[in-house]
Amino acid sequence: MPISQRQVEIRAVLKTVDDPELPNVSVADLGMVHEVFVNEGAVSITMIPTFAGCPALDFIKKNVKTAVEEMAWVESCEVHFSFEEKWSTDAITGEGKRQLKKHGIAPPPENYRPGEEWTVDCPYCGSDYTSMENVFGPTACRSILYCTSCRNPFEAMKPVVDYVIN
Amino acid sequence: MERGEEIMMDVKSAEEAKQDVAYSTALKELIFQLADDDFLISFRGSEWLGLAPHIEEDVAFSSITQNTMGHAFMFYQLLEDLGEGEIDVLAHERHSDMRRNGIYLEKRNGDGNYLDEPYYDWALTVVRNFLYETFKKVKLEAVTKSSYKPLANIAGKVLMEQPYHLAHWKIWMKQLLNSTEEARERIEARLNEAWEEFGDVLEYGSKATEMEHFGLIMGEDELKERWLNEVSKTIENLPSGSLGKKYGSGREGEHTEDLDQALATLSEVYMSDKEAIW
Numbered sequence: 001m002p003i004s005q006r007q008v009e010i011r012a013v014l015k016t017v018d019d020p021e022l023p024n025v026s027v028a029d030l031g032m033v034h035e036v037f038v039n040e041g042a043v044s045i046t047m048i049p050t051f052a053g054c055p056a057l058d059f060i061k062k063n064v065k066t067a068v069e070e071m072a073w074v075e076s077c078e079v080h081f082s083f084e085e086k087w088s089t090d091a092i093t094g095e096g097k098r099q100l101k102k103h104g105i106a107p108p109p110e111n112y113r114p115g116e117e118w119t120v121d122c123p124y125c126g127s128d129y130t131s132m133e134n135v136f137g138p139t140a141c142r143s144i145l146y147c148t149s150c151r152n153p154f155e156a157m158k159p160v161v162d163y164v165i166n
Numbered sequence: 167m168e169r170g171e172e173i174m175m176d177v178k179s180a181e182e183a184k185q186d187v188a189y190s191t192a193l194k195e196l197i198f199q200l201a202d203d204d205f206l207i208s209f210r211g212s213e214w215l216g217l218a219p220h221i222e223e224d225v226a227f228s229s230i231t232q233n234t235m236g237h238a239f240m241f242y243q244l245l246e247d248l249g250e251g252e253i254d255v256l257a258h259e260r261h262s263d264m265r266r267n268g269i270y271l272e273k274r275n276g277d278g279n280y281l282d283e284p285y286y287d288w289a290l291t292v293v294r295n296f297l298y299e300t301f302k303k304v305k306l307e308a309v310t311k312s313s314y315k316p317l318a319n320i321a322g323k324v325l326m327e328q329p330y331h332l333a334h335w336k337i338w339m340k341q342l343l344n345s346t347e348e349a350r351e352r353i354e355a356r357l358n359e360a361w362e363e364f365g366d367v368l369e370y371g372s373k374a375t376e377m378e379h380f381g382l383i384m385g386e387d388e389l390k391e392r393w394l395n396e397v398s399k400t401i402e403n404l405p406s407g408s409l410g411k412k413y414g415s416g417r418e419g420e421h422t423e424d425l426d427q428a429l430a431t432l433s434e435v436y437m438s439d440k441e442a443i444w
Contacts, residue, residue: 051327053236083240083319086326114329135330136226140233144225163325165307 006038010045010068017067020059021139024099027060031091034082041075043068048087051140051160057081088161105142105155112159120156122147130154178315180247192376193314194248195266196383199371199417200305201241202267205257206425207298208234209432210271210291213280219288230331237324244316254440258433262425268367269416270360271298272425280431289352292342293360296335297397301367303332304392305383313381336400343401361405362412368393371417 014028014036027033030050037044045064049057061079068077089108092100097107106120121128127149134144135158142155177183183190211231218224242253250256271294276286306328309321342349368390370377378385390409398404414420436442 049323051233051236052240052324053233055232083316083323086319086323088326114326115333134222134226135334136229138225140229140236140327158330160326163310163322163329165310165325 003038006073007036009071010036010038010043013067013071014045014064017060017063020056020063022100022103022105024103025096026099027064029093029096029099031087031093031096032060034085041073043074043077045077045079046082047079048085048091049081049083050087053140056139086162089157089159090161092157100157104152105157106145108157108159112161114161114163118159120145122150122152123154123156124152125150175313176315177313180244180249180316183248183314188376189380190248192373192380193317193382194245194250195371195373196309196377197241197244197248197317198266200309201238201245201256202265202416203271203298203302203367204234204238204241206265206267206271206428207295208232208238209428210273210275211295213275213284214286214291217280217284217286226334230334233327234331237328240320240324244320247316254436258429258436262421262429263419265416265419265421265425265429266371267416267425268364269411269413269420269422269425270294270363270367272416272421272428273363274424274427287352287356289342289349289356290359292335292338293353293356295331296339296400297360297364298367299328299332299335300396300400301393302328304389304396308384308389308392309382311381312383317382339400357401358405361407362410365409365411366415366417368409369411369415369417371415 011028011033014033015026017027019025019027019030022030027047032047032050034046034048045068047060047064061081064079065077068074089112090110092107100107101123104123106123109118109120112118119128119130119132122130125147127147129149130145130147132143133146133153137144137155141157143158144153145156146153177189183193208231211227211234214224214227216224218227238257239253242256245251245256246253273290273294275291276284278285303325306321306325310318310325312318312321339353342353344350368386370383370386374386377383383389394404413422
C-alpha cells in the first residue's frame with residue numbers, strides 16, 4: 001500500500017477520536033493534528049495542544065495511540081505534542097463547529113483579535129441577543145453565556161488566536 | 167563565549183543549548199524563575215477554591231489557576247529537556263533555597279489556614295494577581311524574542327491564553343477602586359504593601375547580565391519600565407516612592423517561612439507516594 005494511502009487512512013481514523021471533554025468533536029476537527037509520518041508499520045503523529053493545563057491532553061494522546069494501533073497494518077504509533085506550531089480556535093474545521101453547536105456549545109467567533117470583546121449567537125435558537133455570564137467556564141477553553149431570547153444558558157469556546165506583539 | 171562577541175544566533179534545541187555552559191546556565195536560571203513564579207501564584211490561587219467571593223469567581227479563579235499551573239508545567243518541561251531532572255521532582259522536591267520565585271508571590275493569602283479558619287484577604291489577591299499578570303505579560307512578550315526558540319515558542323503559546331487572566335484581574339481592580347470607600351482603602355493598603363515587596367519579582371538575579379547578553383530577554387530596567395507603564399494604565403494613583411524588596415530576593419534563593427508552608431502543603435500528597443501514577 002502506498003504511503004499516501006496510509007496517510008489518508010490515518011487521517012480518517014483521527015476523525016473518529018473525540019476530545020474527551022467535547023463528545024462528537026474529533027481531535028482532527030479541533031485542528032489538533034499537525035503532522036503524520038508513516039514509515040512502514042511505524043506511525044508518528046505530532047499534535048498541537050489546545051489550552052495549556054488542559055487535563056484532557058494525556059487522554060487524547062492515549063486515545064489517538066490506541067485508535068491508530070488498532071489498524072491492521074500499524075505496528076506502533078508514537079504521539080507527541082509540539083509547541084512549534086500554535087493551536088488557535090481558527091484551526092477548528094467547519095465540521096468541528098457544527099458538532100460543537102449540536103452539543104450546545106457555540107463555536108468561537110471568527111476573525112477575533114486578542115483583547116477585543118466578543119459575542120456569539122445562541123447555539124439553540126441562533127439569536128445574537130446573548131450575554132456573557134462568565135468568561136471562564138467548566139474548562140479552560142469554554143465560557144458561560146445566557147440567551148436572552150430563548151432563555152437557555154449555554155457555553156461557548158473562547159477565541160484564542162496568535163498573539164502579535166507590537 | 168566572550169562578552170562583546172557576536173550574540174549567539176537562534177538556539178533551536180536543548181541539545182544545542184547544552185553545548186555552551188554559560189548560555190545554558192543563564193537560560194535555566196530564567197526558566198526556573200518563570201516556572202516557579204507561575205507555580206507559586208497558582209498554588210496560592212488554588213487555596214481560594216470554595217472561598218472566593220461568589221460562585222462565578224470560584225469558577226473563574228479555578229480556571230485561571232489550572233491554566234497557570236499548566237504554564238508552570240510547560241516551563242518545568244523545558245527544564246527537564248535541559249537535563250535538570252523530572253518535572254515532578256522539580257515541582258515538588260526542590261528545597262526552598264533552590265526556588266527562584268519572587269518572594270511576594272509566596273506570601274500567605276491571609277491569616278488562618280485553608281482547612282481550619284481561612285481569614286484570607288481578597289484585596290491582597292486582587293492586587294497581587296493584577297500586578298503579577300501584568301508583569302507576566304511584559305516578561306513573556308520579551309521572551310517571545312528569546313534566542314532560545316523552544317522558550318520563545320512557549321511564551322507565544324502562553325500569551326494567547328493569558329490575556330483572559332489579566333483582563334479578569336483588571337476588572338476586579340477597577341471595580342474595587344471605584345466602589346465603596348472601604349474597598350478602595352483596602353486595595354490601596356495592599357498596593358502600598360506591594361510597593362515595599364514587589365521589587366525582586368522584577369529582577370533577574372545573579373545571571374541578569376548573561377541573560378541580556380545571550381539575547382534570552384531584554385534588560386531588567388527596560389522590563390521594569392514597561393511593567394510600570396502598563397500598571398499605571400489601570401491605577402491612576404500609584405504609591406509614591408521606589409519599589410522595595412522587603413524580604414530579600416527570591417531570585418537569589420532567599421525566601422520566607424511562607425514558602426516552606428506552601429511547599430509542605432502542595433507536596434503533601436506527592437511525598438506520601440512518589441511512585442504513584444496520576
